[in-house]
Amino acid sequence: MDQPPAQKLLGQHFLRSARVLRQIIAAADLQSGETVLEVGPGRGILTNALLATGARVVAVEKDRRLIPLLAEKFAAATSSGQLQLVEADIRDLGLSSVGLKNNSYSIVANLPYYLTGQFLRQFLTAAIKPNKMVIMVQAEVAKRIIAADGRESLLSLSVKVYGQPRLVATVPAGSFSPPPKVDSAIIKIENITDKLLHEVGGKHFFDLISRGFAHKRKLLKSNLACSEEILLAGGVGPQARAEELKLEQWLCLAQKI
Numbered sequence: 001m002d003q004p005p006a007q008k009l010l011g012q013h014f015l016r017s018a019r020v021l022r023q024i025i026a027a028a029d030l031q032s033g034e035t036v037l038e039v040g041p042g043r044g045i046l047t048n049a050l051l052a053t054g055a056r057v058v059a060v061e062k063d064r065r066l067i068p069l070l071a072e073k074f075a076a077a078t079s080s081g082q083l084q085l086v087e088a089d090i091r092d093l094g095l096s097s098v099g100l101k102n103n104s105y106s107i108v109a110n111l112p113y114y115l116t117g118q119f120l121r122q123f124l125t126a127a128i129k130p131n132k133m134v135i136m137v138q139a140e141v142a143k144r145i146i147a148a149d150g151r152e153s154l155l156s157l158s159v160k161v162y163g164q165p166r167l168v169a170t171v172p173a174g175s176f177s178p179p180p181k182v183d184s185a186i187i188k189i190e191n192i193t194d195k196l197l198h199e200v201g202g203k204h205f206f207d208l209i210s211r212g213f214a215h216k217r218k219l220l221k222s223n224l225a226c227s228e229e230i231l232l233a234g235g236v237g238p239q240a241r242a243e244e245l246k247l248e249q250w251l252c253l254a255q256k257i
Contacts (some may be wrong), residue, residue: 014042015110015136017175020186021049027168027188028108028134030055037100037130039090039109039119042066044073050108051077058084058098058105091118095128103192107133113180116141117155124162124192125202132163133189139170142185151243154213160247161205163192196247200254208254212242220245230256 015021024046030036032054041047041059043066050057051074061067067087077083086098107130111119116137123130143149145165147156159165168186173179197205212223220240221231228238234253236245245253 014177015045015175016177017171020169020171020175021045023169024108024134024136024186025049025053027186028053028106028132030106035100035105037098037105037107037109039107039111041070041085042110044070046108046110047074047083051082056082056084058086058100060086060088060090060093060098062087062089091115091122095126100128102128103131105130107135109133110136113138113141120159124159124189125194129162129192129194131190131192133192134168134186135189136171136184136186139183139185142167142170142187145187152245152247153243154209157209157247157250158206159189161196161251162194163189165189196251200251205250205254208257209242209250212245212250216242224253224257226257 028036028050030050030053034055036050036055036057038047038050038057038059041061042063047057047059047070057077059070061070064087067085070085071078074083074085078085084098086093107123109119116135119135123133137145141155144153144155145159146167147153148167156165165187168188171184171186173181173183175184194202208224212220214223218241219238220236220242221228221238223242231238231240231253234249234256236249236253
């Protein structure tokens with residue numbers, strides 16, 4: 001069957017590097033029988049590698065042109081029940097409808113760049129959370145998520161309050177067909193849970209960090225309109241700026257403000 005060309009509108013860049021594929025599979029560390037949600041299987045190169053681990057794969061593909069190709073390529077895996085092929089937009093998918101349960105599945109995905117932020121919010125805050133994610137994102141976004149320069153951001157804190165992100169590898173643009181205009185990176189987010197928000201409340205925590213980062217050039221005490229005593233009680237200096245605080249300090253402040 002002919003392979004449909006990549007659609008720019010869907011942000012499609014199909015992985016073609018065997019080395020990168022091995023890095024993704026190694027990072028995912030899947031066990032036989034484990035359930036993995038693959039988002040955007042495309043032409044199936046990653047799907048094939050996931051199936052080879054013995055994992056049960058739920059592959060969700062939005063592009064209906066690719067469904068017949070995937071169905072033909074993985075007919076045996078579909079017949080055996082190892083692969084569940086779903087035509088859907090991941091943003092609209094009911095996770096329970098495909099048999100997923102909270103903290104009982106992993107996510108492996110080569111995401112369209114435009115979807116990254118919404119995807120992270122959707123699955124980190126979901127009632128049915130994955131236990132880990134291994135995802136491909138823009139290299140610059142990966143650096144922001146892990147705070148590679150030591151400076152936190154709304155994005156990095158919004159991820160770290162739910163899980164532990166780390167950079168797995170950078171991925172050159174030439175690893176894809178067609179190649180994107182920028183390099184990518186594989187990141188892994190482990191131990192996903194919302195337990196850290198139980199004591200402070202999710203809405204309060206996110207309101208607080210949003211206020212803290214509202215004016216980046218201002219000191220934190222100005223953005224939060226709080227006294228130096230409160231900052232000091234939270235282990236924060238009076239001259240601190242939002243990007244200098246680690247997650248633990250934000251959680252402490254959330255309990256005091």
